[in-house]
Amino acid sequence: MTDSLPTTSAGAPTQGAAPTRPAGTAPGTPGAAVVVDHVSHTYGRGDTAHHAIHDLNFEVMPKECVSIVGPSGAGKTTLLRTLAGLLQPSEGAVWVNGKKNTGVPDGMAMVFQDYSRSLLPWLSVERNVAFPIAGSSLSKPERKALVDESLEAVGLKGFEKRYPWQLSGGMQQRVAIARALAYRPKLMLMDEPFASVDAQTREGLEDLVLSIRDRYDMTILFVTHDIDESVYLANRVLVLSRPPATLVEDIRVELAEPRDQITTREDPAFIHLRGHVARLIHSGGEPV
Amino acid sequence: MAIATPAPPAPTTGPTPPRAQKPRSTARRNAVLRGLAGVVGLILLLEIVSRSGLVNTNFLPPFSSVLWKAITLWGDEVFRADVLSTLLTYVYGMLIACAIAIPVGVVLGMFRPAYRGARAIVELMRPIPPVALVPLVLLVLGAGLEMKLVIVVFAAIWPIMFNTLYGVHDVDPYAKEMARSFGVSRFGVIRRVVIPSAAPFVVTGIRIASSIALIVVITVELIAGGAQGIGAFISRERAFSDAESYLAVLAATVTAGLLGLVINLGIGWLERRFFGWDATARGGA
Numbered sequence: 327m328t329d330s331l332p333t334t335s336a337g338a339p340t341q342g343a344a345p346t347r348p349a350g351t352a353p354g355t356p357g358a359a360v361v362v363d364h365v366s367h368t369y370g371r372g373d374t375a376h377h378a379i380h381d382l383n384f385e386v387m388p389k390e391c392v393s394i395v396g397p398s399g400a401g402k403t404t405l406l407r408t409l410a411g412l413l414q415p416s417e418g419a420v421w422v423n424g425k426k427n428t429g430v431p432d433g434m435a436m437v438f439q440d441y442s443r444s445l446l447p448w449l450s451v452e453r454n455v456a457f458p459i460a461g462s463s464l465s466k467p468e469r470k471a472l473v474d475e476s477l478e479a480v481g482l483k484g485f486e487k488r489y490p491w492q493l494s495g496g497m498q499q500r501v502a503i504a505r506a507l508a509y510r511p512k513l514m515l516m517d518e519p520f521a522s523v524d525a526q527t528r529e530g531l532e533d534l535v536l537s538i539r540d541r542y543d544m545t546i547l548f549v550t551h552d553i554d555e556s557v558y559l560a561n562r563v564l565v566l567s568r569p570p571a572t573l574v575e576d577i578r579v580e581l582a583e584p585r586d587q588i589t590t591r592e593d594p595a596f597i598h599l600r601g602h603v604a605r606l607i608h609s610g611g612e613p614v
Numbered sequence: 615m616a617i618a619t620p621a622p623p624a625p626t627t628g629p630t631p632p633r634a635q636k637p638r639s640t641a642r643r644n645a646v647l648r649g650l651a652g653v654v655g656l657i658l659l660l661e662i663v664s665r666s667g668l669v670n671t672n673f674l675p676p677f678s679s680v681l682w683k684a685i686t687l688w689g690d691e692v693f694r695a696d697v698l699s700t701l702l703t704y705v706y707g708m709l710i711a712c713a714i715a716i717p718v719g720v721v722l723g724m725f726r727p728a729y730r731g732a733r734a735i736v737e738l739m740r741p742i743p744p745v746a747l748v749p750l751v752l753l754v755l756g757a758g759l760e761m762k763l764v765i766v767v768f769a770a771i772w773p774i775m776f777n778t779l780y781g782v783h784d785v786d787p788y789a790k791e792m793a794r795s796f797g798v799s800r801f802g803v804i805r806r807v808v809i810p811s812a813a814p815f816v817v818t819g820i821r822i823a824s825s826i827a828l829i830v831v832i833t834v835e836l837i838a839g840g841a842q843g844i845g846a847f848i849s850r851e852r853a854f855s856d857a858e859s860y861l862a863v864l865a866a867t868v869t870a871g872l873l874g875l876v877i878n879l880g881i882g883w884l885e886r887r888f889f890g891w892d893a894t895a896r897g898g899a
């Protein structure tokens with residue numbers, strides 16, 4: 327899987343392509359799942375303005391699993407919200423599957439950090455999972471099949487009739503992942519999805535992400551503040567600086583597949599990478 | 615393409631279904647029993663005081679005779695018509711109040727400028743006691759159903775509207791963003807997230823409005839001569855001022871109380887049945 331990925335994906339993709347590219351087509355490598363083109367965002371105006379992200383440029387190829395790390399408050403959520411089309415960046419543009427984001431892009435699903443708030447407490451587990459497809463043109467059996475399969479993929483078969491508040495935190499986040507899966511996204515954005523579950527649950531959920539990526543051929547962008555997690559899950563790690571966040575480094579992760587919680591984590595290459603990422607984050611974006 | 619990745623591993627921790635839990639029902643039953651004990655105690659006390667001859671039995675007839683009268687009154691066609699009239703006014707009034715207050719509350723809760731615009735009018739009208747409108751409305755509409763309706767609607771609108779407004783305001787922006795991220799339209803977000811999330815607040819508003827509405831209907835019937843209803847029945851019976859009519863006054867009053875109780879219990883049951891998630895989701899977790 328890893329060795330079929332393009333070898334050059336770091337840096338600013340747009341510089342060379344921009345002048346010759348026909349209007350309305352995406353900058354960067356043709357076929358890229360996501361192109362982030364000179365994206366900056368400032369919240370508010372005047373004295374209270376906060377420059378959250380600054381001139382970010384990168385692209386993500388289909389089926390890559392890219393993690394984004396950075397200090398807390400760096401602007402990781404801001405970046406993800408611009409990718410999701412929930413926030414229009416003050417400068418630059420995001421292209422998803424060759425289309426410029428003017429709103430929420432097609433085929434994109436997001437898993438939010440706070441599962442207890444993103445699940446709807448008045449809906450049972452199965453109806454929460456069916457939420458994204460409830461208004462679609464699918465037939466009832468088709469919808470049910472999607473829901474069943476998604477719940478099965480996250481190991482929650484048999485919990486269809488429960489309510490979110492009857493489940494543990496880790497299980498609730500699984501429901502949120504199943505909900506994203508039911509939508510059958512090509513692109514899945516995850517914003518610190520495991521920040522508030524315990525370490526053991528977290529390992530299980532990390533392996534779940536790896537398994538669904540392979541099973542559903544998705545492109546995944548995964549925001550985390552956990553350095554080990556960023557390396558363990560990803561094909562690439564994007565390190566952001568302190569705010570205003572810029573891209574410090576785009577690191578390729580070439581670890582043996584499939585990843586394993588024990589062997590991967592004791593692999594010298596893993597240890598080296600995590601050390602490198604940690605140094606970058608602790609220096610806050612200064613050269614190390 | 616490199617070697618295919620092996621089949622995805624099954625998620626590692628297979629959680630076991632939690633046990634069903636029902637700690638509430640016994641607590642509820644105990645509360646109901648205590649409440650009943652209080653009522654029975656009071657009734658017994660009234661009965662004893664009345665039969666002991668300490669007070670004039672004209673003013674405080676034994677509770678058993680009041681209860682008996684409340685039952686036999688149902689044989690009286692006029693009384694039945696009065697109860698029906700009160701109930702109809704109450705039901706129509708609540709329906710109209712909901713039909714106005716819920717949409718207005720949603721709009722005011724969703725759009726700040728609308729709220730700011732409406733605020734002055736609302737704050738001006740809200741403190742007006744509904745019953746103070748009776749003379750004015752009597753002049754315009756006479757003593758019929760319309761008059762009662764206008765006043766009941768006026769009384770019932772505020773709790774429903776403010777609860778709706780508050781509930782809509784209270785909707786988690788995070789949940790709305792979640793819906794938007796799945797491409798749900800603006801109207802879809804209102805229908806599928808905002809309204810269900812605000813619904814428990816709305817129903818609480820309806821419960822509060824409902825007890826106010828019943829009180830207001832009966833009060834209006836009492837003071838607006840010529841009106842129909844339980845209040846009118848009481849006011850007519852009182853005019854005779856003999857022992858029998860006192861009994862009828864008391865029996866009608868008890869009937870009104872029981873109506874209110876039954877309605878309140880019904881709405882409470884609906885709240886628990888359909889919005890139990892709200893208390894549990896907020897209180898628990």
Ligand SMILES: Nc1ncnc2c1ncn2[C@@H]1O[C@H](COP(=O)(O)OP(=O)(O)O)[C@@H](O)[C@H]1O
Pocket residue numbers: 369370376378396397398399400401402403404405569
């Ligand atoms: N809606 C907003 N309005 C103003 N400032 C915001 C808003 N959202 C986030 N911020 C600010 O932008 C900065 C980056 O936030 P965020 O993207 O959530 O960081 P991260 O996810 O990396 O922790 C923070 O300092 C935060 O206070």
Ligand SMILES: [Mg+2]
Pocket residue numbers: 402403404517518
């Ligand atoms: Mg964040």
